Amino acid sequence: MSRKIAVIGGGMSGTAAAKKLVSAGDEVTLFESADGLGGRARSWHRPDIEPDVGINIMYVSFYEKMTELIREYGLDKELQKLSTTVHVSKDGRNHGLSSDSPLNVLKYPHSSITDRLRFIIASVREVSKKQELDLFDPLLTEPLDNGETAAEYGSRIMSAEGFDYLLRPQIEGFWNFASEDISAVHARSLVAWLGGSDFYVLRNGMETIAEHNAAGADLRLGHEVVDVRCDAGRTVVAYRDTTGREAEEDYDAVVVATPAPIAARITADLSDRIVPAPTRRFLETQRYEPALSVSFLVDPGSLPREAHIVAGGREDPPIRNIITYGRTRISEDQSREDKLLVFSYPGRAITRELIGLPQERQFSTVAPLLSTLWPDFPDSPEPFQIAERPYGFPIPAPGRYRQAASVIRSQTPPVVFCGDYFNSPTTEAALLSGERAADTLLNRTAPAAAGS
Numbered sequence: 109m110s111r112k113i114a115v116i117g118g119g120m121s122g123t124a125a126a127k128k129l130v131s132a133g134d135e136v137t138l139f140e141s142a143d144g145l146g147g148r149a150r151s152w153h154r155p156d157i158e159p160d161v162g163i164n165i166m167y168v169s170f171y172e173k174m175t176e177l178i179r180e181y182g183l184d185k186e187l188q189k190l191s192t193t194v195h196v197s198k199d200g201r202n203h204g205l206s207s208d209s210p211l212n213v214l215k216y217p218h219s220s221i222t223d224r225l226r227f228i229i230a231s232v233r234e235v236s237k238k239q240e241l242d243l244f245d246p247l248l249t250e251p252l253d254n255g256e257t258a259a260e261y262g263s264r265i266m267s268a269e270g271f272d273y274l275l276r277p278q279i280e281g282f283w284n285f286a287s288e289d290i291s292a293v294h295a296r297s298l299v300a301w302l303g304g305s306d307f308y309v310l311r312n313g314m315e316t317i318a319e320h321n322a323a324g325a326d327l328r329l330g331h332e333v334v335d336v337r338c339d340a341g342r343t344v345v346a347y348r349d350t351t352g353r354e355a356e357e358d359y360d361a362v363v364v365a366t367p368a369p370i371a372a373r374i375t376a377d378l379s380d381r382i383v384p385a386p387t388r389r390f391l392e393t394q395r396y397e398p399a400l401s402v403s404f405l406v407d408p409g410s411l412p413r414e415a416h417i418v419a420g421g422r423e424d425p426p427i428r429n430i431i432t433y434g435r436t437r438i439s440e441d442q443s444r445e446d447k448l449l450v451f452s453y454p455g456r457a458i459t460r461e462l463i464g465l466p467q468e469r470q471f472s473t474v475a476p477l478l479s480t481l482w483p484d485f486p487d488s489p490e491p492f493q494i495a496e497r498p499y500g501f502p503i504p505a506p507g508r509y510r511q512a513a514s515v516i517r518s519q520t521p522p523v524v525f526c527g528d529y530f531n532s533p534t535t536e537a538a539l540l541s542g543e544r545a546a547d548t549l550l551n552r553t554a555p556a557a558a559g560s
């Protein structure tokens with residue numbers, strides 16, 4: 109018999125859960141507080157540039173679930189391939205590092221030849237453990253999550269300086285958390301999987317996947333859930349709709365697919381029987397690095413096109429990374445001009461300082477700092493667009509994969525949780541987590557490991 113299920117959160121995890129539940133015949137209502145789907149993977153769109161899309165979240169060829177969805181939705185032709193080379197800066201000098209090419213690593217001048225060789229040897233060792241070192245699945249990685257941090261791992265396989273310029277930029281240049289704060293599992297999984305993989309963006313933004321996933325669900329955009337409670341055997345969802353009106357509906361079961369601090373807050377009224385104490389502790393203790401993307405338009409030629417430039421070194425830099433994409437600017441008189449759209453992400457301290465401040469202040473603080481990462485950055489870049497993610501990157505602290513695996517195993521209906529904070533801040537991890545939550549509601553209570 110079809111059940112009524114509420115999914116709270118229309119990001120990758122929530123829509124993956126919705127897709128699975130809809131195809132199992134359940135009646136799914138999807139509550140999303142924003143005015144569109146995709147969550148943190150959602151792009152902004154502006155009609156004055158072509159393609160009109162910003163914040164293009166990357167898809168990497170070893171994402172299995174995403175690959176299947178792209179095929180299923182016929183989106184292969186929307187894929188745009190990116191370079192796998194990351195430009196790492198050291199004392200104002202930038203050099204390309206492509207970890208899928210041992211030859212390139214051997215020629216990389218920002219670290220000693222001994223460290224380069226040790227990095228290649230470590231990579232070969234981690235590749236041999238690929239199946240356990242999964243970036244997305246804590247059920248596979250939990251035995252390896254032994255309390256070691258990524259920074260400790262780095263200093264074990266090479267010198268601290270080697271780590272700062274060979275591996276740290278490939279972690280912190282993608283996620284703005286410190287290698288000292290995260291489990292070695294995250295670093296080792298990257299080393300095991302990055303080599304030989306291709307990077308892509310979807311032409312119209314990653315939210316396209318979430319939109320397809322949500323087909324068949326009753327979509328409630330602009331609906332913010334404020335409370336979930338249990339009443340006489342029913343699960344009640346209280347929400348505020350687009351007009352600010354508060355209302356309640358009851359459901360047979362609920363998937364909570366918001367960032368962990370929001371999940372903890374809106375389920376605070378549920379008893380320990382519904383949300384066991386270890387699950388509640390898990391939700392309450394997840395920490396995030398916020399993300400602030402400040403983008404500018406500059407003339408082509410001033411920076412390489414489709415480049416990913418990241419700061420090397422141990423320090424928290426003023427600007428963590430810069431990503432460039434070619435765009436055509438369309439003026440009011442319909443004239444067209446070739447431009448570079450430059451996304452810049454400040455380091456941790458500056459991001460925390462600027463998040464929530466007026467945009468003029470964010471632009472004017474960031475613009476003069478851009479030359480710290482790219483010394484020839486043009487003097488007066490044109491401020492273009494800002495995107496803030498207060499819950500940017502959940503921090504996979506040492507031991508977090510073990511806790512996540514234990515919480516996954518203990519989840520039972522009627523209220524289950526999912527999101528990237530169970531594994532890694534990637535769309536693939538979010539998809540896997542959402543599917544697992546749906547499986548739990550579909551009474552497939554012992555989740556199988558990914559790929560099995």
Ligand SMILES: Cc1cc2nc3c(=O)[nH]c(=O)nc-3n(C[C@H](O)[C@H](O)[C@H](O)COP(=O)(O)OP(=O)(O)OC[C@H]3O[C@@H](n4cnc5c(N)ncnc54)[C@H](O)[C@@H]3O)c2cc1C
Pocket residue numbers: 116117118119120121122139140141142145146147148149164165166167331332333334365366367370374399401497499500501526527528529532533534535536538
């Ligand atoms: C700047 C940045 C760059 C990234 N780059 C990449 C990349 O290149 N490749 C990659 O794979 N991953 C990337 N990620 C990570 C990826 O975006 C996330 O891991 C993934 O999108 C998380 O999905 P989620 O469903 O777990 O959470 P979210 O996307 O956060 O979804 C949660 C949803 O819940 C909604 N919500 C919150 N509260 C409520 C409420 N009370 N009621 C109703 N709805 C609510 C939110 O609006 C949101 O839509 C990036 C993340 C950031 C921040």
